[in-house]
Amino acid sequence: MTKTCLTFRDLTLGYNSHPAIHHLDGTIRRGSLTAVVGANGSGKSTLMKGIIGVLKPMAGTVVRAPGVRAAYLPQQSELDRSFPARVVDLVSLGLWPRRGLLGRYTREDRDSVSQALMAVGLGGFEKRPIDTLSGGQLQRTLFARVLLQDADLILLDEPFNAVDTKTVGDLVALIKRWHGEERTILVVVHDLELVRQNFPETLLLARQPIAWGETQETLRPENLLRARRFHEAWEENAPWCEPDRHGDQGHDHGHDNGHDHAHDHHHGSGPRAA
Amino acid sequence: MMDTLYGLLIAPFAEFAFMQRALAGSLMLSLGACPVGVFLMLRRMSLSGDAMAHAILPGAAAGFLFYGLEILPMTIGGLIAGIIVALGAGAVSRFTIQREDASMAAFYLISLAIGVLMVSIRGSSVDLMHVLFGTVLALNNEALTLIGGIVLVTLVSLAIFWRALVAECLDPLFLRSVSRLGSPVHFIFLGLVVLNLVGGFQALGTLLSVGLMMLPAAAARFWTMRVEPMCVLAVLIGFASCVAGLLLSYHVSLPSGPAIILSAGVVYFASILFGTRGILRARIIHHRHRTA
Numbered sequence: 405m406t407k408t409c410l411t412f413r414d415l416t417l418g419y420n421s422h423p424a425i426h427h428l429d430g431t432i433r434r435g436s437l438t439a440v441v442g443a444n445g446s447g448k449s450t451l452m453k454g455i456i457g458v459l460k461p462m463a464g465t466v467v468r469a470p471g472v473r474a475a476y477l478p479q480q481s482e483l484d485r486s487f488p489a490r491v492v493d494l495v496s497l498g499l500w501p502r503r504g505l506l507g508r509y510t511r512e513d514r515d516s517v518s519q520a521l522m523a524v525g526l527g528g529f530e531k532r533p534i535d536t537l538s539g540g541q542l543q544r545t546l547f548a549r550v551l552l553q554d555a556d557l558i559l560l561d562e563p564f565n566a567v568d569t570k571t572v573g574d575l576v577a578l579i580k581r582w583h584g585e586e587r588t589i590l591v592v593v594h595d596l597e598l599v600r601q602n603f604p605e606t607l608l609l610a611r612q613p614i615a616w617g618e619t620q621e622t623l624r625p626e627n628l629l630r631a632r633r634f635h636e637a638w639e640e641n642a643p644w645c646e647p648d649r650h651g652d653q654g655h656d657h658g659h660d661n662g663h664d665h666a667h668d669h670h671h672g673s674g675p676r677a678a
Numbered sequence: 679m680m681d682t683l684y685g686l687l688i689a690p691f692a693e694f695a696f697m698q699r700a701l702a703g704s705l706m707l708s709l710g711a712c713p714v715g716v717f718l719m720l721r722r723m724s725l726s727g728d729a730m731a732h733a734i735l736p737g738a739a740a741g742f743l744f745y746g747l748e749i750l751p752m753t754i755g756g757l758i759a760g761i762i763v764a765l766g767a768g769a770v771s772r773f774t775i776q777r778e779d780a781s782m783a784a785f786y787l788i789s790l791a792i793g794v795l796m797v798s799i800r801g802s803s804v805d806l807m808h809v810l811f812g813t814v815l816a817l818n819n820e821a822l823t824l825i826g827g828i829v830l831v832t833l834v835s836l837a838i839f840w841r842a843l844v845a846e847c848l849d850p851l852f853l854r855s856v857s858r859l860g861s862p863v864h865f866i867f868l869g870l871v872v873l874n875l876v877g878g879f880q881a882l883g884t885l886l887s888v889g890l891m892m893l894p895a896a897a898a899r900f901w902t903m904r905v906e907p908m909c910v911l912a913v914l915i916g917f918a919s920c921v922a923g924l925l926l927s928y929h930v931s932l933p934s935g936p937a938i939i940l941s942a943g944v945v946y947f948a949s950i951l952f953g954t955r956g957i958l959r960a961r962i963i964h965h966r967h968r969t970a
Contacts (some may be wrong), residue, residue, distance in 0.1 A: 427729045456855050474855070482851040485719055489848055496843055500856045505842055533903050553856070 407586040409434040409472055409557055410455060414464035417447070418455040422638045423462065423645070424450040426612045434469070434556075435586040437579070438618065439599040442609035442631055448592045449479050451609070455590070468557070472502055472588075477546055479562045479592070485535050491545055492530040497538075498552030500609055512564035516600045520548040527572055539566040547575060558582060560591045564598075576602050594625060610634035690928040696816070703817045703881050704938060706825045707890060710832035711874040713909040715895035718871060720847050720905070723778065727891050729786035730868075731875050731884040733763035735793030738879065743796055749821050750796030753876055757883075760872030761771025763789050771863060798801055813881075813934070821880045825929055828877035832870050839863050844905060882935045889939035890916060897946040913943050 417425040425447040432438060437532065440448045453459035455466055456476040466572045475498075483494075495517050503509060519667070521527055524544040529537075537545060543566055550558060560579075564572050580602065582589055584649035593599050599606055599619060606622040610631045615622040691697050718727050737759025741751035766783040773777035817825075836843070842863040845853040855859045871891075878887025898908045923938030937964035950956050 458851065458854050476852075476855040479850055481849060483849045484720075484847060487848045488899075488905055488908060490904065493844075493904075494848065497849065497852060500841075500845070500853075505857075505859065506838070536859075549852075 407434050408467050409436075411467040411469075412464070413467065414652070415454065415461055415466055416463040417459055418462050419448045421462070423564035424611065425454065425609075426645075427464070428613060430613070430616060432590065434588055435583075435591045436605055437603055438591070438605045438607055439603035440590055440592045440607045440609060441594070441596065441599060442622075443634065444613075446631070446634065447611050448609055449561050451476070452476065452559045452590070452592065455557075467540070469588045472557050473553075473555045474557040474559060474590070475550045476552050476559045477563055479559060479565070483534075483542075483545065485542070486490060489534050490530065491526070491532045491534060494534055494553060495520060495548045498549035501553055501555070516552060517548075520551040521545075523551055523578060524548045525571060538565070540568055540571060543567055544571060544575070547578070551578070556587055558587055558589045558639075560589070561594050562594070564593065564595070572598075575597040588602060596628075599623065623673075631668055686929070687925065690925060697924065697928065699817045699822060700881075700934065701824050703822055703921065704890075704920035704924065705917055706822075707874070707887070708830045708883060708913055708920055710870075711878060711887065711891040712828035712894045712912035712916040713836055713876050714832065714867075715891035715893075716905070716909050716912050717843060717847065717867060718900065719895045724892055725783050726778070727871060727875070727888045728885075729782045730760055730764065730871055731879075731888045732793075732873070733786040733789040734760045734872070734875055734879065734884050736789050736796055737791045737793075737872070739796040743918050749818070749824065749880055753824060753880070756876040756879060757872060759789060759793075760876060761869060764868035764872050764874065765865065768865055772864070773923070781899070800873060817881055825877045825881070828873050832874060835866060835870055839866060850881060853950065882938065886935040886939050889942060890919070893946050894919065894940035895938065897949040897953075898940070900949040900956045903955070915917050915942065 406429045412428045412430050412653065415425060415428040416423050424445070428451070440449065440451065442448050450459065454461060455505075456474055459467075496513075498520070499513055500515075501514065518527070518530065521529055524547045526541065526544055529541070529545070534545070536540070543563065550560070563575060564642060567575065568649065576598070579591065581590060591603070593603070600623060603619055606619040607616045608622050608627055608631050612632060614631045615624075615627040691701055694838045715727065718724055734756040737755035737757065739755070740759075741748070741755030745751040763782075763785045763796070767782040770776055770781035770785075774781075783839060839859075840859070842853065842859045844862055846863050846867075850860060868916050874891060875884060876885075878890060881887070882890060894912040895908075897915050898911040901911055902908050919942035920938055922941040924934060926932055926941065927934040927937040951958055953959070
């Protein structure tokens with residue numbers, strides 16, 4: 405049993421040949437709970453998409469440890485709310501990893517759907533059509549689906565959007581329960597206070613990792629300042645990132661392949677214009 | 679009284695073999711095409727059915743050009759043309775930034791132009807009319823067998839891929855995150871659309887077979903909030919439209935294809951008005967509300 409769940413090797417992800425994640429190296433430990441923070445456009449959601457595999461890397465790789473099953477709650481789901489489905493139909497999709505295309509749903513499956521809904525405070529919502537749910541209720545429904553997926557690696561992209569304070573508390577408790585069950589969890593969050601209180605580790609992104617490690621250390625004011633200073637817009641005439649040049653950057657990143665990130669990760673590079 | 683009813687409703691089917699064949703063929707078509715139509719509608723691809731129907735033309739025309747008015751070559755030709763357009767349009771929308779409506783429009787227009795060109799090289803406009811509008815009253819055994827096979831393939835595929843198809847409609851990104859079936863199931867579905875349109879074109883013609891696919895589905899949408907009952911209801915509406923249309927065609931000497939589609943059209947308008955999710959319900963009943 406390896407201790408590594410995810411390995412990033414020189415990972416570059418992006419759109420139209422502009423990088424949104426630039427030469428990321430490092431590892432995510434099995435059973436770790438990591439907050440991913442950063443400004444708009446700093447590559448947080450892109451990283452999630454790269455890990456789950458819906459966005460193919462422009463360079464480098466993401467390696468999932470063998471046998472790791474992932475669940476993903478996207479920031480902007482492609483959910484069609486006008487589709488005639490009930491809450492129970494939507495949540496039951498989370499049974500896919502267990503039942504696949506053809507497996508019959510058993511009584512236990514139906515019970516576990518109800519329990520998942522109960523866990524997000526939506527007990528008794530089974531028969532509600534999904535187009536009658538509020539934004540927050542829908543978000544919790546999707547949380548219930550993640551719960552049902554019973555995954556080893558859980559990726560949550562801004563899961564607390566449009567969710568009221570009480571429910572945020574419930575959902576954080578749920579995340580901590582998963583953490584206790586040795587699942588690996590990555591959560592994109594904006595509320596730094598929430599991160600400081602609940603997340604042991606943090607990855608601070610500004611297209612490149614600004615800091616990555618223990619939360620209090622990562623969220624030090626100078627790091628946050630540096631993260632805020634990154635240049636968000638694409639530069640149409642930015643020079644091509646050549647292999648030797650990115651070799652330089654690799655040094656700038658200050659860590660080598662396979663290098664565990666659990667300790668301090670400071671490196672001197674200011675964010676380069678991409 | 680009973681005699682009048684018998685004469686009106688049963689006798690045409692009991693006494694004439696061509697009416698029996700027409701009934702069998704159109705009922706089988708409904709069984710396959712209506713559920714496919716429900717998914718087309720739910721995927722907001724209602725007009726794609728129409729586009730696909732046009733796309734089939736060059737294939738059918740090629741079959742006609744080489745073999746005359748024979749059902750098998752025309753069907754196979756239609757199938758090939760339809761699948762090329764479905765795969766082409768689907769692939770462009772999946773792998774480029776262009777959405778499916780635009781790529782479908784581009785592909786079907788090109789295909790239609792080729793089809794018209796081919797028909798004009800040899801056939802007269804009468805032949806073209808036959809391909810476009812079909813003749814449900816002249817179904818032979820070959821055609822019935824073909825329709826039966828298509829229905830069987832459709833129902834079996836739907837049963838197997840049901841869960842993936844629903845997931846692909848409801849939350850495609852989720853399906854991509856747990857399975858690689860997303861793209862295959864989309865193409866399988868487009869294949870079923872083509873198959874059912876081709877199956878319908880002997881009976882109803884390429885244009886009207888879209889009607890039997892879409893109108894019952896559109897009508898069923900006004901009655902239920904779940905997919906399974908919606909498909910069943912669409913099939914039942916399809917059945918009713920076929921029976922009504924054929925009787926109408928028999929008694930009033932109307933062309934059978936349009937009569938069937940217009941019957942479905944009547945059900946559609948009735949559903950808009952009286953459906954449980956229709957206009958009248960929404961306007962009148964919902965003025966009252968519960969305390970919680």
